[in-house]
Amino acid sequence: MKTALIVSTTALLAGTSAMAQGGHVTFTEHVGISANWEMYSDDSYIASRAGCYEGLTRVSHDVTVEPWLATGWERIDPTTWEFQIREGVRFQDGSSLDAAAVANALTELLNAAVPARAFSPAVVSSVEATGPMTVAITTVEPIVTLPGRLAAPAAAILSPAAYGGRGVNPVGACTGPFEITEYDARQSVTLKRFDDYWGGDVQLASAQVRFIPDANTRSAMVRTGEVQIALRVPTEAVAQISAAPGADVIEASAPRITELLLNNGRAPFDNVLVRQAVKLAIDTAAISVAVYDGASPPAGGPFRAGEPWHSPNAPAVQRDLDKARALLAEAGVDPASLHLQILGIPTRTEQRDIAQIIQAMLSEIGIHVSIRIAEYTSIEPDMLSGNYDMALMSRGYLTDVPEPIGMLSADYSCAGTYNISQYCDPDFDLMLQAAAAEEDPDARYRAYGELAQYIYDQAITVFLVNETVFDAASSRVTGYRPHPQNYYVLSAEVSIE
Amino acid sequence: MRKIVLQRFTILLVMLFLVSVVAFCLPLLSGGDPARAIMLSRVSDMNLAPEAVEALRRELGLDRPLMAQYLSWLGSALQGDFGYSFATRQPVSAEIGRALGVSIILALSALGVALVVALPLGTMAAMRPGGKVDGFTTLLIQTLVATPEYWFAPVSILIFAIWLGFLPSAGWESWQSLILPAMALMLRPMAYFTQVTRAAMRDVLEAPYITAARARGLSMNQAVLHHGVRNGSMPVVTFFALWFAGLLGGAVVIEVIFAVPGMGRLLYEAVVNRDVPMLQGGFVAIVGLSIVINTIADVLYVVINPAMRGSHGH
Numbered sequence: 001m002k003t004a005l006i007v008s009t010t011a012l013l014a015g016t017s018a019m020a021q022g023g024h025v026t027f028t029e030h031v032g033i034s035a036n037w038e039m040y041s042d043d044s045y046i047a048s049r050a051g052c053y054e055g056l057t058r059v060s061h062d063v064t065v066e067p068w069l070a071t072g073w074e075r076i077d078p079t080t081w082e083f084q085i086r087e088g089v090r091f092q093d094g095s096s097l098d099a100a101a102v103a104n105a106l107t108e109l110l111n112a113a114v115p116a117r118a119f120s121p122a123v124v125s126s127v128e129a130t131g132p133m134t135v136a137i138t139t140v141e142p143i144v145t146l147p148g149r150l151a152a153p154a155a156a157i158l159s160p161a162a163y164g165g166r167g168v169n170p171v172g173a174c175t176g177p178f179e180i181t182e183y184d185a186r187q188s189v190t191l192k193r194f195d196d197y198w199g200g201d202v203q204l205a206s207a208q209v210r211f212i213p214d215a216n217t218r219s220a221m222v223r224t225g226e227v228q229i230a231l232r233v234p235t236e237a238v239a240q241i242s243a244a245p246g247a248d249v250i251e252a253s254a255p256r257i258t259e260l261l262l263n264n265g266r267a268p269f270d271n272v273l274v275r276q277a278v279k280l281a282i283d284t285a286a287i288s289v290a291v292y293d294g295a296s297p298p299a300g301g302p303f304r305a306g307e308p309w310h311s312p313n314a315p316a317v318q319r320d321l322d323k324a325r326a327l328l329a330e331a332g333v334d335p336a337s338l339h340l341q342i343l344g345i346p347t348r349t350e351q352r353d354i355a356q357i358i359q360a361m362l363s364e365i366g367i368h369v370s371i372r373i374a375e376y377t378s379i380e381p382d383m384l385s386g387n388y389d390m391a392l393m394s395r396g397y398l399t400d401v402p403e404p405i406g407m408l409s410a411d412y413s414c415a416g417t418y419n420i421s422q423y424c425d426p427d428f429d430l431m432l433q434a435a436a437a438e439e440d441p442d443a444r445y446r447a448y449g450e451l452a453q454y455i456y457d458q459a460i461t462v463f464l465v466n467e468t469v470f471d472a473a474s475s476r477v478t479g480y481r482p483h484p485q486n487y488y489v490l491s492a493e494v495s496i497e
Numbered sequence: 498m499r500k501i502v503l504q505r506f507t508i509l510l511v512m513l514f515l516v517s518v519v520a521f522c523l524p525l526l527s528g529g530d531p532a533r534a535i536m537l538s539r540v541s542d543m544n545l546a547p548e549a550v551e552a553l554r555r556e557l558g559l560d561r562p563l564m565a566q567y568l569s570w571l572g573s574a575l576q577g578d579f580g581y582s583f584a585t586r587q588p589v590s591a592e593i594g595r596a597l598g599v600s601i602i603l604a605l606s607a608l609g610v611a612l613v614v615a616l617p618l619g620t621m622a623a624m625r626p627g628g629k630v631d632g633f634t635t636l637l638i639q640t641l642v643a644t645p646e647y648w649f650a651p652v653s654i655l656i657f658a659i660w661l662g663f664l665p666s667a668g669w670e671s672w673q674s675l676i677l678p679a680m681a682l683m684l685r686p687m688a689y690f691t692q693v694t695r696a697a698m699r700d701v702l703e704a705p706y707i708t709a710a711r712a713r714g715l716s717m718n719q720a721v722l723h724h725g726v727r728n729g730s731m732p733v734v735t736f737f738a739l740w741f742a743g744l745l746g747g748a749v750v751i752e753v754i755f756a757v758p759g760m761g762r763l764l765y766e767a768v769v770n771r772d773v774p775m776l777q778g779g780f781v782a783i784v785g786l787s788i789v790i791n792t793i794a795d796v797l798y799v800v801i802n803p804a805m806r807g808s809h810g811h
Binding site: 121 | 529533534538539540541543544547549552553556583584585654658659662665668669753755756758762763769
């Protein structure tokens with residue numbers, strides 16, 4: 001009798017702990033569904049942040065790759081990886097996750113009309129179920145960052161039912177803690193708790209994503225309590241939100257740099273002395289204070305202090321006009337002969353201010369600068385072809401892969417697809433190739449740091465500030481913290497009092 | 498009246514053709530490669546994979562010659578098929594229909610309230626030129642005309658959503674969602690309607706038939722009510738039609754700030770997303786409707802004022 005009582009009490013307690021709290025959370029996105037859930041598009045990010053999409057791996061908040069729908073992986077030869085699929089996972093349509101479903105989802109990704117860059121045929125040649133719960137992925141070239149690529153929202157694993165129509169249909173097709181019940185591409189996505197979620201109790205009963213294009217309206221909605229989480233509120237709204245009762249601002253270091261790209265492919269910036277002179281003439285600390293209220297710190301190299309690939313010998317530059325003038329003289333360049341132009345884009349409103357500050361700073365060493373603010377699509381051809389002098393850019397360096405190899409390679413290698421700097425140095429390319437092939441993560445991160453140092457020393461680009469972003473959340477929300485790559489918002493742990 | 502309709506119909510066809518050409522060329526006019534531009538609107542990273550851009554170009558048919566793309570679109574459009582949105586993959590006509598419904602409700606609410614306020618205010622101001630009501634009206638008109646929507650909209654959110662907590666800040670989920678955007682939208686039309694009513698009523702009140710009505714023993718108020726308002730409201734009908742047509746696609750700022758899924762926001766997002774079929778369909782719908790609305794206004798003008806019958810041909 002006593003044993004029976006203990007057993008039933010234990011069962012009751014277990015039942016109580018398994019019972020989810022309930023509650024509803026709404027969070028805002030600034031753009032709606034723009035490509036009918038095509039995996040390559042940012043729609044995948046929306047579904048991932050909504051707690052619907054999950055991949056074989058995930059990126060933790062300290063930017064390390066962790067198992068998710070895969071429990072482990074092994075590189076069995078230079079181009080082949082084997083992933084063990086997690087047991088006991090169900091899709092929201094009731095079907096089971098197994099190797100066949102994973103192989104189907106990833107093969108659909110490879111065969112998509114428009115490939116996703118994180119997992120495209122340029123990177124991966126085949127995906128095969130080699131056992132009931134084992135999947136082999138073969139890459140085109142040896143690639144050490146494949147597990148990180150599989151964490152990209154574009155590489156989420158959906159049930160076979162998701163594919164086949166126009167685009168991808170995520171309704172009932174995810175494995176995540178939240179299930180999409182309905183959506184309006186321009187208005188909202190409605191979600192309910194997935195009761196059979198493999199990852200434990202889901203605290204919230206339901207959730208909603210609302211698409212609010214205006215940043216100030218998003219800020220207002222947190223203050224009124226209409227939404228509980230607003231992503232990426234403007235810096236100028238931070239003080240008001242912080243002062244509002246029941247709302248908090250959460251600061252996050254974004255893996256993103258605001259930089260001044262210099263055209264290394266033509267005079268005068270084909271001369272390292274001129275590049276260094278310009279770098280010394282720009283006061284990044286002043287830009288940080290004047291434009292960002294000091295929230296985004298002045299940058300030295302491309303990466304933020306504290307990141308594993310940050311180079312400690314690349315501090316923010318101390319402005320030194322005498323040295324800048326001396327460098328120009330050493331280069332044999334008369335600053336009065338320099339009439340240069342800075343390009344910027346209107347959607348990044350801060351770029352106009354930064355351009356004006358740089359214009360004033362460079363005039364102090366005699367360089368005349370004009371400013372052109374234009375739509376990105378209209379100036380991009382000139383930038384890519386090297387028909388420009390200087391350009392302001394806000395550049396993320398952990399997109400698709402949670403390591404900066406993608407950015408370093410695209411932006412600074414001779415064959416880089418985004419080499420706006422027009423920089424080409426075979427020595428740098430060799431360093432890059434060695435870093436990309438390094439299997440030991442710590443050694444690889446050090447190699448990235450050395451590449452960053454090289455860019456810093458050569459003044460290929462002038463790095464201005466490491467960007468800080470702000471999310472706003474109701475004080476009643478617990479379990480939410482901004483993700484560095486902005487991959488996740490809703491999770492089983494997010495709850496509301 | 499038939500002449501008006503026929504004339505307007507011809508203008509409609511010519512305008513629709515010109516608009517279709519302009520809408521088709523818009524993505525090209527903004528410079529750069531349209532396929533890259535579309536891709537850039539869909540992914541947050543500006544470093545695009547060249548193979549993805551080429552695949553998107555093929556998928557959207559942008560690899561075909563321009564003339565072939567245009568003729569193919571025109572052929573379908575003539576049969577009422579505006580194709581599928583690049584962004585949502587839903588039929589353009591259905592998306593436009595839905596957005597137009599929202600914009601019509603918003604525009605009619607804003608203009609309806611504006612009219613209800615403006616007609617009596619303008620009439621009262623006209624009846625006592627230089628009086629207190631006239632002074633107040635002039636001040637009000639000047640204030641409202643000088644009040645930008647992009648300023649008033651956030652201020653109204655601050656007051657009614659944040660401070661008072663009466664109304665939702667944004668969205669289109671209940672009738673309360675309509676109030677703030679309609680308030681912000683009605684300011685300028687209300688000012689113009691009041692001004693036009695005042696001016697028209699000034700003319701009407703000096704007309705011989707008002708003097709005759711007064712001579713027959715009617716009070717000023719009776720004369721205005723029975724003979725003045727009908728004639729004085731005619732210019733307002735034209736203004737109402739112009740504003741209505743304008744607001745259907747022109748309330749972009751308000752629809753973006755308040756996240757209203759109307760035509761303004763639809764077109765704004767189509768521009769941002771380089772959603773060419775949506776832009777083409779949306780432009781054609783807006784221009785077509787503007788001409789239809791103005792034609793109806795002209796017809797109404799003739800109906801209200803019998804004196805115009807037979808002479809009104811423009």
